[in-house]
Amino acid sequence: MGLFGGTVKPAGSVDPQPPEDGREDQFNDIPELPEPRTDTTIAKDITVSGNLHGEGVVQIEGTFEGEIKLKGYVIVTVSGIIRGPIEADVIRIAGTVEGNIMALDHLQLERTGTIVGDVSSVSFVIENGGRLNGRSTMIQDHKASVPRVDQLPKKEEKEAEPV
Numbered sequence: 001m002g003l004f005g006g007t008v009k010p011a012g013s014v015d016p017q018p019p020e021d022g023r024e025d026q027f028n029d030i031p032e033l034p035e036p037r038t039d040t041t042i043a044k045d046i047t048v049s050g051n052l053h054g055e056g057v058v059q060i061e062g063t064f065e066g067e068i069k070l071k072g073y074v075i076v077t078v079s080g081i082i083r084g085p086i087e088a089d090v091i092r093i094a095g096t097v098e099g100n101i102m103a104l105d106h107l108q109l110e111r112t113g114t115i116v117g118d119v120s121s122v123s124f125v126i127e128n129g130g131r132l133n134g135r136s137t138m139i140q141d142h143k144a145s146v147p148r149v150d151q152l153p154k155k156e157e158k159e160a161e162p163v
Helices: none
Strands: 039-042 047-049 052-060 063-065 068-076 081-083 086-093 096-098 101-109 114-116 119-121 124-126 131-133 136-138
Touching: 052 063, 068 081, 086 096
Parallel strands: 039 052, 047 063, 052 068, 063 081, 068 086, 081 096, 086 101, 096 114, 101 119, 101 124, 114 131, 119 136
Antiparallel strands: none
8 A cells, every 4th residue: 555545656656747738749859959150258257268269249247368269259358358469350348358369350449348468460459548558560462362462474575666
């Protein structure tokens, strides 16, 4: 005899319960999950140490210590701190970066931002109030197919025309 006067069922024998709404295929209708986003955020009170390599958008609100090499965007918010080199297509800095920066497309240093290190970029905008403590080097757009001067075809001398 079971608890409260009921009968005891042998172990392993469980009666399946019908779905409450009467649908038999309730568990076959698993919805598809949304596509994973390529955005990554390091939150304000988080410190991450290591190397970050890949593709996508990374927003730093906390502290990141190490190398970032990214095909995509790096955004450093006002509270964000990066200690280490950064290489990315587009970089936007409103916080602090202590390390060298290579922006393959565009770099924007906002009025609240500070860079302590050398910068190389195709396009570099410093808003009024932004601080750069380092050197800046402008590089050629890696996407452009503009030949260098020494690669241009040489002019051929004109032959004298008969008179």
